[in-house]
Amino acid sequence: MAEHKEEEAEPVTEKITEHFDSSSSSSDSDDEKSKPEAIEAKIYRLFGREKPVHTVLGGGKPADVFLWRNKKISAGVLGGATAIWVLFELMEYHLLSLVCHCLILSLAMLFLWSNASTFINKSPPNIPEVSIPEDVVVNVALSLRYEINRGFAVLREIASGRDLKKFLGVIAGLWVLSVIGSCCNFLTLFYIAFVLLHTVPVLYEKYEDKVDAFAEKATAEFKKHYAVVHAKCLSKIPKGPSKDKKH
Incomplete structure (x- = not known):
């Protein structure tokens, strides 16, 4: 009788282990299926941002100042x-x-x-010798040269007539800057931009989910209106030669 009970107990345990193995394998398969879905369903970020705000601002101490990581330093810079x-x-x-x-x-x-x-009867003050390092000047000049050349390349690409959307955006931005420049001088404009750099990024980082959701809706509405305007007017405007065409 004891041997018969042991033989009946063995298939019961085997069934239990098979049940747990099947449930674990099914949960693993469900997790593997859910991973691609989580990757595909990306959260919309403003301007297609994929990195944190701190990284977008360049990282390091300047980003810490703009995002108020150290409130005393940020307040001192803004106060100055x-x-x-x-x-x-x-x-x-x-x-x-x-x-x-x-x-x-x-x-x-x-x-x-x-x-x-x-x-x-004291020694005179030791006045330090002040000199600008050559490496700093060369690095600043090279960085400035690179940015200016990149700006010229962008303007050349826009003027070639290949991207009408970018052309209209640049024209609108320059027109807005001209209107703002006529209302205030360069120092006031620079100060406004400096204050915005110390307020907008930190507020966006705090409320980025709400701002991104609103921006997603606004972008969808803008694309609808732009598609209508493009179909009626912009598509009829002749475009410049493509890049692949050889002259």
């Missing part, structure tokens, strides 16, 4: 820019006058300190 704008724009102070007055004050203080040290 505000002080410069108030000094030159509201108080109508001139840059050349500021440079001359700062040099007069610093030279007078160092001169008086050097002469007073002889009466106090």
